[in-house]
Amino acid sequence: MATFRSPAYQATHVMQQMQGTALRSVGTVRNYEQALNRVAEWAQRQRLDGGLRAMTPELAVRYLEERGQEVGQKTLDMERQGMQAMMRHVTGKLAADERLPVVKSEQAQALEARAYTPQQAALIASAQNERNGLATEIAHAAGLRAHELLTLARRDERAADPRPALDTKWQGRSGERYTVQGKGGLVREVLIPSRLAERLEATRRDEPARITDRGVHYESRYDIGGGQRWSNSVSAASERTLSWSTGAHGLRHSYAQERMTELQRGGLPRDQALTVVSQEMGHFRPEITEVYLR
Secondary structure (H helix, E strand, O other), X not given: OOOOOOHHHHHHHHHHHHEOOOEOOHHHHHHHHHHHHHHHHHHHHOOOOOHHHHOOHHHHHHHHHXXXXXXXXXXXXXXXXXXXXXXXXXXXXXXXXXXXXXXXXHHHHHHHOOOOOHHHHHHHHHOOOHHHHHHHHHHHHHOOOOHHHHHOEEOXXXXXXXXXOOOOOOOOOOOEEEEEEOHHHOEEEEEEOHHHHHHHHOOEEEEEEEEEEOXXXXXXXXXXXXXXXXXXXXXHHHHHHHOOOOOOHHHHHHHHHHHHHHHHHOOOOHHHHHHHHHHHHOOOOHHHHHHHOO
């Protein structure tokens, strides 16, 4: 399909090929068409040659990761299902038994999780094996998502994507700067305390390992925990030590709340502190930081 076709036209044309055959429910057709319209709008902004039909599983994950910072889980799942149906029945990018990986909404995770205190985070790390315990300490200290632990790289190996940053970013903290690949493929800088960076470098692999997490492939340079397995380890260790768990995402809440306290005590106005933390955490939206402060 030519890229000059409108997103609405592209979505309608795709659904016409599935309606009555692969899909019989009028409600499902309507919902998928609305979802694919939004995907087509994204493809248009990306100037994707071929538009909606050129979407691949890899691009779908990138879209869902970006979109998950704006919408809840229900909307995100509907858009994933719409793309999955299109790739199975129209474009052939997925086999009949293949699925797109479930991507968690950032908003949903932020609403569900709650912060651990520094002492509780330390207890969780001490109850894990060495690989996962180090990953927990790094995630807590740098505000990392589970999959970002698998993407850590030195700055001389991979540069960060250009993004606006205030001079007060990381104010009051010191350490070594690394980069991670976050949601939507965005590469950003993170700050890891020197004591943890030294331990991290001791786990450096001779060659990057290819690791698959939730259907997405990563090149992992360090032999530490990350992804779903590490997330499950955090939850299990939290249950053992605290008798409750808010999951690995609770560590991001901890980072947000600790940094807001540090920055405001350092003299930053609250609005500016929110912006700084949003930049450090990689969602770049102060309103999402607000959710982490509940």
